[in-house]
Amino acid sequence: xxxxxxxxxxxxxxxxxxxxxxxxxxxxxxxxxxxxxxxxxxxxxxxxxxxxxxxxxxxxxxxxxxxxxxxxxxxxxxxxxxxxxxxxxxxxxxxxxxxxxxxxxxxxxxxxxxxxxxxxxxxxxxxxxxxxxxxxxxxxxxxxxxxxxxxxxxxxxxxxxxxxxxxxxxxxxxxxxxxxxxxxxxxxxxxxxxxxxxxxxxxxxxxxxxxxxxxxxxxxxxxxxxxxxxxxxxxxxxxxxxxxxxxxxxxxxxxxxxxxxxxxxxxxxxxxxxxxxxxxxxxxxxxxxxxxxxxxxxxxxxxxxxxxxxxxxxxxxxxxxxxxxxxxxxxxxxxxxxxxxxxxxxxxxxxxxxxxxxxxxxxxxxxxxxxxxxxxxxxxxxxxxxxxxxxxxxxxxxxxxxxxxxxxxxxxxxxxxxxxxxxxxxxxxxxxxxxxxxxxxxxxxxxxxxxxxxxxxxxxxxxxxxxxxxxxxxxxxxxxxxxxxxxxxxxxxxxxxxxxxxxxxxxxxxxxxxxxxxxxxxxxxxxxxxxxxx
Amino acid sequence: xxxxxxxxxxxxxxxxxxxxxxxxxxxxxxxxxxxxxxxxxxxxxxxxxxxxxxxxxxxxxxxxxxxxxxxxxxxxxxxxxxxxxxxxxxxxxxxxxxxxxxxxxxxxxxxxxxxxxxxxxxxxxxxxxxxxxxxxxxxxxxxxxxxxxxxxxxxxxxxxxxxxxxxxxxxxxxxxxxxxxxxxxxxxxxxxxxxxxxxxxxxxxxxxxxxxxxxxxxxxxxxxxxxxxxxxxxxxxxxxxxxxxxxxxxxxxxxxxxxxxxxxxxxxxxxxxxxxxxxxxxxxxxxxxxxxxxxxxxxxxxxxxxxxxxxxxxxxxxxxxxxxxxxxxxxxxxxxxxxxx
Numbered sequence: 001x002x003x004x005x006x007x008x009x010x011x012x013x014x015x016x017x018x019x020x021x022x023x024x025x026x027x028x029x030x031x032x033x034x035x036x037x038x039x040x041x042x043x044x045x046x047x048x049x050x051x052x053x054x055x056x057x058x059x060x061x062x063x064x065x066x067x068x069x070x071x072x073x074x075x076x077x078x079x080x081x082x083x084x085x086x087x088x089x090x091x092x093x094x095x096x097x098x099x100x101x102x103x104x105x106x107x108x109x110x111x112x113x114x115x116x117x118x119x120x121x122x123x124x125x126x127x128x129x130x131x132x133x134x135x136x137x138x139x140x141x142x143x144x145x146x147x148x149x150x151x152x153x154x155x156x157x158x159x160x161x162x163x164x165x166x167x168x169x170x171x172x173x174x175x176x177x178x179x180x181x182x183x184x185x186x187x188x189x190x191x192x193x194x195x196x197x198x199x200x201x202x203x204x205x206x207x208x209x210x211x212x213x214x215x216x217x218x219x220x221x222x223x224x225x226x227x228x229x230x231x232x233x234x235x236x237x238x239x240x241x242x243x244x245x246x247x248x249x250x251x252x253x254x255x256x257x258x259x260x261x262x263x264x265x266x267x268x269x270x271x272x273x274x275x276x277x278x279x280x281x282x283x284x285x286x287x288x289x290x291x292x293x294x295x296x297x298x299x300x301x302x303x304x305x306x307x308x309x310x311x312x313x314x315x316x317x318x319x320x321x322x323x324x325x326x327x328x329x330x331x332x333x334x335x336x337x338x339x340x341x342x343x344x345x346x347x348x349x350x351x352x353x354x355x356x357x358x359x360x361x362x363x364x365x366x367x368x369x370x371x372x373x374x375x376x377x378x379x380x381x382x383x384x385x386x387x388x389x390x391x392x393x394x395x396x397x398x399x400x401x402x403x404x405x406x407x408x409x410x411x412x413x414x415x416x417x418x419x420x421x422x423x424x425x426x427x428x429x430x431x432x433x434x435x436x437x438x439x440x441x442x443x444x445x446x447x448x449x450x451x452x453x454x455x456x457x458x459x460x461x462x463x464x465x466x467x468x469x470x471x472x473x474x475x476x477x478x479x480x481x482x483x484x485x486x487x488x489x490x491x492x493x494x495x496x497x498x499x500x501x502x503x504x505x506x507x508x509x510x511x512x513x514x515x516x517x518x519x520x521x522x523x524x525x526x527x528x529x530x531x532x533x534x
Numbered sequence: 535x536x537x538x539x540x541x542x543x544x545x546x547x548x549x550x551x552x553x554x555x556x557x558x559x560x561x562x563x564x565x566x567x568x569x570x571x572x573x574x575x576x577x578x579x580x581x582x583x584x585x586x587x588x589x590x591x592x593x594x595x596x597x598x599x600x601x602x603x604x605x606x607x608x609x610x611x612x613x614x615x616x617x618x619x620x621x622x623x624x625x626x627x628x629x630x631x632x633x634x635x636x637x638x639x640x641x642x643x644x645x646x647x648x649x650x651x652x653x654x655x656x657x658x659x660x661x662x663x664x665x666x667x668x669x670x671x672x673x674x675x676x677x678x679x680x681x682x683x684x685x686x687x688x689x690x691x692x693x694x695x696x697x698x699x700x701x702x703x704x705x706x707x708x709x710x711x712x713x714x715x716x717x718x719x720x721x722x723x724x725x726x727x728x729x730x731x732x733x734x735x736x737x738x739x740x741x742x743x744x745x746x747x748x749x750x751x752x753x754x755x756x757x758x759x760x761x762x763x764x765x766x767x768x769x770x771x772x773x774x775x776x777x778x779x780x781x782x783x784x785x786x787x788x789x790x791x792x793x794x795x796x797x798x799x800x801x802x803x804x805x806x807x808x809x810x811x812x813x814x815x816x817x818x819x820x821x822x823x824x825x826x827x828x829x830x831x832x833x834x835x836x837x838x839x840x841x842x843x844x845x846x847x848x849x850x851x852x853x854x855x856x857x858x859x860x861x862x863x864x865x866x867x868x869x870x871x872x873x874x875x
Contacts, residue, residue, distance in 0.1 A: 012796065012800075013805055013806060014805065015803060065674070067674055068847075070843070071673075071674065071840060071843075071844065074673060074837070074839075074840040075673050075674060075675045078673055078675065078795070078837070079675060079795055079797065080797050081796065081797065084795070084796055084797075085675065088675040088677070088794065088795075089674055089675060092677070421795075421797070421798070422801070
C-alpha cells in the first residue's frame with residue numbers, strides 16, 4: 001500500500017504526461033505482478049463492483065472521527081471529495097501499512113462482499129487504523145470507486161509498453177476484453193509479443209482543424225470533396241483474418257458495444273479498414289446523441305435498447321483494401337473503392353457528397369445543417385492522402401455557428417475536485433412572463449478571474465440556500481452558446497440543449513434584457529423532433 | 535452595561551475608550567493587531583500597535599502617520615478603559631488587544647496561531663469574558679502537520695529539483711509566511727532569492743533582529759544566473775506572470791494552510807503544496823477559545839457558521855460578526871474562506 005499511495009501522490013502532483021508515465025513506469029517495475037495488475041485495473045477505470053454504500057461509509061468515518069454529522073457535511077462541502085474528506089477527518093495516523101496492494105484488495109476488501117454491516121464496519125475501521133494519511137486517502141478512493149487521478153488508459157499503455165518493451169498497440173489490445181487482475185494476467189500482459197495484436201490494429205486517425213477566415217481562400221470549390229459533418233463516435237471498422245473489430249478514436253475497442261457493426265464484418269472483403277462515424281440512427285436519420293449515451297453506458301445490450309437505439313457507421317474513408325494500406329492513394333481512389341465494398345442497405349452508409357458550383361451556393365446549403373442534424377461541412381481536398389493526426393491543409397471542418405441565448409444566473413453550487421469550495425456550477429434562467437424559468441446548466445467558458453468574480457457575487461447575493469445550492473439575486477447575464485436543442489418533458493422549461501457553455505459575460509446587459517422562453521422555443525425544430533445535433 | 539465593543543461601518547469600535555480595533559476605514563484612533571493589509575488600513579489620525587510590529591505598520595500606513603508603540607503587556611488608559619497588547623503568534627509584532635472596564639475583560643485576538651514561530655513572540659493566552667476570534671481555518675479538516683515535517687518536505691522538494699536542474703519557485707505570503715520559511719531553511723542547501731515584495735519585508739525583519747537565511751533580490755542577480763539550484767521565494771500573485779520566465783525549467787510550490795486540501799492546490803496548477811499556516815487550525819482555535827476562559831465568543835472572518843454552531847453546542851454564547859478581514863489570502867483573492875455569504 002506504501003508504493004501505491006506514493007504512486008497516487010506522484011500522479012497527483014504533476015500535470016505533465018511524461019512525468020505521470022515515468023511515475024507509472026517506476027511503480028510497475030518495482031511492485032509484485034499482482035499489485036501491478038490491480039493498480040492498472042483502477043487506473044484505467046475498471047474496478048470491482050462497489051461494495052459499500054457511501055451513507056454507511058460516512059457514518060463509520062463520522063464515528064471514528066468523533067465529530068457530529070452536520071460538521072462532516074460542512075467539511076465535505078469545503079473539500080468537495082468524499083474520500084479525501086474522510087482521510088482528512090480521521091484521527092491522526094499512528095501507523096503505516098507495509099502490506100502490498102493486492103493483499104488489501106483481495107484479503108481485506110473483496111471478502112466484505114459477503115459480510116454484514118457490523119463486520120464491514122469493523123474491517124474498515126481496522127484498515128484506517130493500520131494506514132497513514134496518504135494510504136487512507138488512496139484506500140478511500142478505491143473503496144468509494146471514485147478513482148480518478150488524471151491518468152488515461154493511454155498513459156497506462158505507455159507505461160506498460162516502457163516496462164515490457166512492447167509496442168503500445170500490442171499493450172492496448174491485450175488490455176481489451178475480459179480479464180481478471182491477477183499476477184498471471186500481468187505476466188501475460190508484459191510477455192514478448194507473439195503477433196497477437198496486429199490483426200486488430202487500427203490506423204491513426206486523420207483529424208481536421210476548423211476552417212477560419214473567408215472560405216473562398218480555399219481556392220476553387222471544385223477542388224474539394226464536400227461532405228456533411230456528423231456528430232457521433234469517430235471509429236474504424238476493421239475486418240482481418242476473419243475477425244471484426246471496432247476501434248474508437250480514443251483507442252477503445254468497442255466491437256462488443258456495436259453488434260450491428262460487428263455483423264457487418266463478414267460482408268466486407270478480407271483486409272478492410274473503414275474510417276467513419278458511429279451514429280444512433282433510425283428511419284434514415286440520426287437520433288439525438290443523448291440516445292447514444294444511453295446505449296454506451298450499458299454493459300449488457302438487451303433487445304429493447306438495440307431496437308430503440310440502433311447504430312450505423314457513416315463511412316468517410318477507406319484506409320486498407322485487400323490487406324493493403326492505401327492511405328497514400330488519392331482521395332478519389334479511396335472513395336471509389338469505399339463505395340464499391342460497402343454492402344447495400346446495410347448499417348454501413350457511405351457519407352454522401354454535397355455538390356455545389358460556388359462557395360456561395362455551398363454557404364447557402366450549409367444552412368440546411370440543423371435540419372439535417374449535422375454540425376456543418378467537412379471539406380476534403382481532392383487528390384489528397386489520408387494523413388496522420390490533426391493537420392492543416394487537406395481537411396477542414398466548416399461548422400455552423402452555435403445557438404446563442406442571453407440568460408440570467410439564478411442558482412450556483414460549488415464544483416468538485418479542483419473547483420471545490422468555489423461556486424462554479426451555474427443554473428441559468430430565461431424569462432417566462434415575469435418569472436425566470438431554469439433553462440440550462442453550464443460549468444465552462446469563464447476565465448479563472450471571472451469565476452472568482454462570480455463566486456464573490458454568489459457569496460454576497462445569496463437569497464436562499466438548498467443544501468449546497470444557492471439561489472442568487474437575478475442580476476448577472478451571460479450569453480450561453482449551445483449546439484442542439486430539443487423538447488424535453490424532464491426539464492422545467494420543456495427544453496433540453498446540448499453542450500451549453502458560457503460564451504460571454506454580458507456585463508453590458510441587465511437581467512430584464514435577457515431572452516424569453518418564447519425566443520428559445522422558436523429555435524426548436526418544427527414537429528416533435530429534436531434540433532440539430534452538435 | 536453596553537457591550538465594550540460594537541460592530542460599526544468602520545469596524546470594531548470601543549465607545550468607552552473611543553478607539554477602533556483594525557478599522558477598515560480611516561478613523562481618529564486605530565488599535566492595530568498586525569500589519570497585514572486587511573487589518574491595517576491607512577489614513578487614520580493615530581495608530582497604536584505593539585512595538586515589534588511598529589516598523590511593519592509604518593510601511594503599510596505611510597511615513598507621516600502617528601504611530602504609538604506599546605510593549606507587550608504595557609497597560610494604557612483610554613477613556614474609561616484599560617488597554618494592553620499581548621502576543622498573538624501570527625507574524626512579527628502581532629497582538630491581541632485586551633480591553634478592561636469595570637472588571638469586565640474583552641480580548642480581540644486578531645489573527646493568531648499557537649505553534650511556535652522563530653520570527654515572532656509566541657501566542658499568550660489571555661483570560662477574558664468575551665473573546666473575539668478569527669475562524670479562517672475553522673473546520674476539523676484543517677489539522678496542521680508538525681512544522682519540522684513540512685520543512686523536511688520543502689527541503690526534499692528543493693533537493694529533488696536541484697537534482698533535476700529545475701529552479702524551485704516557492705510561493706508564500708510576502709509578510710510573515712515568507713520570513714518564517716526563511717528562518718526554517720538551511721542556506722547550505724543552495725542560493726535563496728526573493729521577489730521584491732518579499733525582500734522588502736525581509737529587510738524590516740532583519741532590522742528588528744530576526745535571524746533569516748541570507749537572500750538575494752532576484753532583480754539584483756546578474757544576467758546569466760543559473761537558477762537551477764536556487765530557491766526563489768515569491769508572493770503567490772507572481773505565479774504565471776512574465777516575471778517567472780527568467781527561471782527556465784522550474785517546479786512550483788505554495789506554502790499555505792489551504793494546501794491541506796488537494797483541490798485548492800490543483801485549482802492553482804501548482805506542483806506542490808506545503809501545509810504551513812500562520813493561522814490556528816481547528817484544534818488551535820478550540821484550544822485558544824477554551825484557554826481564554828471566555829463564556830461569550832464573537833467569531834469573525836473564516837468558517838464562521840460551523841465554528842459558531844460548534845461552540846453553541848458546547849454551551850458557549852457564540853455569534854458570528856460581520857467584518858472585512860480576509861484571513862489567509864493568497865493575494866489573488868481566490869480563496870473563499872467564508873462559510874457564509
